[in-house]
Amino acid sequence: MAKAVKILLAGEGGQGVQSVAEIIAEAANEEGREALYIPNFGVEQRGGVSIAYLQIGDEPIGAPKFQTGDIVIALSDRAVHRTRQYVGPQTLFVYDSSIEGIDDALPTQAKKILPIPAIEVSKKELHPRVFNIVIMGAVIKATGVISVEDARNAIEKKLGYKFEKNPQLRELNFRALERGMELVAQLI
Amino acid sequence: MPDKPIEGEKRVFMTGNEVVAWAALAAGAEIMYGYPITPQNEIMHYWTRLAPRYGREFLQTEDELSAGFTTCGGVLAGRKAFTATAGPGNTLMQEPMSMAEAMRLPTVVVIQQRGGPSTATVIYSQQEVTMTTLGGNGEGLRIVYSTANHQELFDYTIKAFNTAWKYRFPTFILGDGYQAKMRESLTIYDPDIRGIELVQAEPFLGKPGVPGVDRPPTQLRNTYNVEEELYEVLEGYFKDYEKIAPEVAEHEAFGLEDAELVVVSHGVVSRACKAAVKELREEGVRVGYFRPITLRPLPVKALRETAEKVGKFLVVESAQGQLARLLKEAAFGCPVEMLELFKPGVGITAEDVVSRVKEITG
Numbered sequence: 001m002a003k004a005v006k007i008l009l010a011g012e013g014g015q016g017v018q019s020v021a022e023i024i025a026e027a028a029n030e031e032g033r034e035a036l037y038i039p040n041f042g043v044e045q046r047g048g049v050s051i052a053y054l055q056i057g058d059e060p061i062g063a064p065k066f067q068t069g070d071i072v073i074a075l076s077d078r079a080v081h082r083t084r085q086y087v088g089p090q091t092l093f094v095y096d097s098s099i100e101g102i103d104d105a106l107p108t109q110a111k112k113i114l115p116i117p118a119i120e121v122s123k124k125e126l127h128p129r130v131f132n133i134v135i136m137g138a139v140i141k142a143t144g145v146i147s148v149e150d151a152r153n154a155i156e157k158k159l160g161y162k163f164e165k166n167p168q169l170r171e172l173n174f175r176a177l178e179r180g181m182e183l184v185a186q187l188i
Numbered sequence: 189m190p191d192k193p194i195e196g197e198k199r200v201f202m203t204g205n206e207v208v209a210w211a212a213l214a215a216g217a218e219i220m221y222g223y224p225i226t227p228q229n230e231i232m233h234y235w236t237r238l239a240p241r242y243g244r245e246f247l248q249t250e251d252e253l254s255a256g257f258t259t260c261g262g263v264l265a266g267r268k269a270f271t272a273t274a275g276p277g278n279t280l281m282q283e284p285m286s287m288a289e290a291m292r293l294p295t296v297v298v299i300q301q302r303g304g305p306s307t308a309t310v311i312y313s314q315q316e317v318t319m320t321t322l323g324g325n326g327e328g329l330r331i332v333y334s335t336a337n338h339q340e341l342f343d344y345t346i347k348a349f350n351t352a353w354k355y356r357f358p359t360f361i362l363g364d365g366y367q368a369k370m371r372e373s374l375t376i377y378d379p380d381i382r383g384i385e386l387v388q389a390e391p392f393l394g395k396p397g398v399p400g401v402d403r404p405p406t407q408l409r410n411t412y413n414v415e416e417e418l419y420e421v422l423e424g425y426f427k428d429y430e431k432i433a434p435e436v437a438e439h440e441a442f443g444l445e446d447a448e449l450v451v452v453s454h455g456v457v458s459r460a461c462k463a464a465v466k467e468l469r470e471e472g473v474r475v476g477y478f479r480p481i482t483l484r485p486l487p488v489k490a491l492r493e494t495a496e497k498v499g500k501f502l503v504v505e506s507a508q509g510q511l512a513r514l515l516k517e518a519a520f521g522c523p524v525e526m527l528e529l530f531k532p533g534v535g536i537t538a539e540d541v542v543s544r545v546k547e548i549t550g
Binding site for chain 2 (some may be wrong): 022025026029034035036037038039040041060061062063064065066067068
């Protein structure tokens with residue numbers, strides 16, 4: 001039996017890493033798979049790096065947190081520094097290519113390092129608000145933990161009430177999901 | 189007003205704190221008294237949102253001392269009452285729960301352990317084992333269930349109300365910050381459809397009949413003038429506790445038949461231990477898994493049987509030996525060596541356990 005996929009998302013408060021983790025976890029649960037999501041919480045949440053630990057598998061998940069992620073996504077300067085410890089020889093390390101001055105901080109032992117222009121793409125092509133959905137697209141493309149269809153359904157479930165008022169938002173979110181997937185597809 | 193909070197059963201995906209609120213509703217809890225403290229806050233939040241829909245009550249008190257004593261008061265009035273707390277709040281809770289022991293009150297308290305001593309972290313630990321099992325100026329006349337996942341959090345919260353009202357000892361659900369805050373799936377259900385009969389609450393005072401003639405008088409005391417009188421009452425309590433202990437004690441275990449080393453843990457840490465033991469056994473390592481579900485009373489018989497035939501216990505906990513101390517007392521005289529993996533206030537992963545076992549077995 002395959003082991004659960006371990007995903008770690010880290011960013012600044014407001015970048016939406018927790019909501020991405022939650023949406024993916026709920027989508028996996030809807031598929032009938034086992035999912036466990038836990039945020040880091042505590043005083044750190046105010047002014048520190050926000051980290052989401054997410055595991056998805058076919059059997060009940062073990063410990064809620066883990067030492068090494070299968071995929072680690074860092075979305076800010078501080079997040080890169082903070083998440084190095086979760087990177088091992090089998091880890092796919094994804095970070096935003098707009099983060100400057102972190103070349104020395106990038107993990108050296110990762111299986112693969114993928115810089116993606118998620119911040120730029122969301123700002124120029126889409127809307128900064130859907131940045132986290134771009135990231136969600138990147139995560140599901142890189143891990144295959146849920147299907148695109150289920151990802152869309154999960155977004156619909158979470159944001160449907162907003163889409164009803166403004167149907168263009170639906171289009172924007174789904175486009176963001178696709179762009180996120182494309183950004184990773186180009187690199188792997 | 190809908191009669192039942194949960195119709196039939198359904199698979200849900202939620203945080204542990206939300207699970208506790210639903211379970212308390214399903215168990216027929218009538219009132220929660222509480223004072224906020226992380227990481228249990230959302231039990232109160234969900235309860236205050238859900239309770240009015242089903243005619244249940246909530247009272248926020250000025251601190252945990254008061255939350256504990258009002259819970260005692262609710263129970264005395266014949267209501268299924270509960271509270272929830274953590275860390276320094278649990279410290280204050282020991283005073284009212286000591287009274288609950290003295291008066292044999294079926295209070296239910298949910299503890300979501302955080303780091304200690306003192307304020308420490310608001311996050312996670314297993315450092316409230318000693319306090320929850322043996323706290324207060326008493327003799328540990330209480331029942332403590334240590335849950336490991338959301339399904340158990342639901343199942344045992346319902347059970348806690350039944351255990352408390354059946355045996356009349358204060359009953360605790362011992363969770364932790366991880367269980368409180370993480371989301372995973374579980375099935376919530378109407379206890380009826382699982383054949384779970386809810387023990388009915390009843391008032392302690394104002395029972396029918398003439399006291400001393402038709403029925404024994406109700407004596408609710410936590411104060412005694414004479415040493416011998418206290419002694420006599422306590423002797424009765426100890427006898428009751430000893431009698432129910434084997435009935436209440438629960439554990440889970442596997443791989444004991446050929447084990448040379450048994451990993452012993454409780455609560456959320458047992459998830460890591462279970463995964464580690466399974467992995468090691470697949471590699472041919474003769475290792476077993478033992479997990480007390482009740483920390484008070486401990487499953488002494490099963491524990492001693494295991495300790496008699498296995499050479500080594502590896503005690504794994506997110507505390508500096510609080511479970512280990514209980515185990516040493518329970519297994520006193522058994523020829524078992526107690527080894528340790530203690531990480532106070534920090535989570536433990538399956539990888540941690542695997543590497544510690546390999547270090548021991550060589």
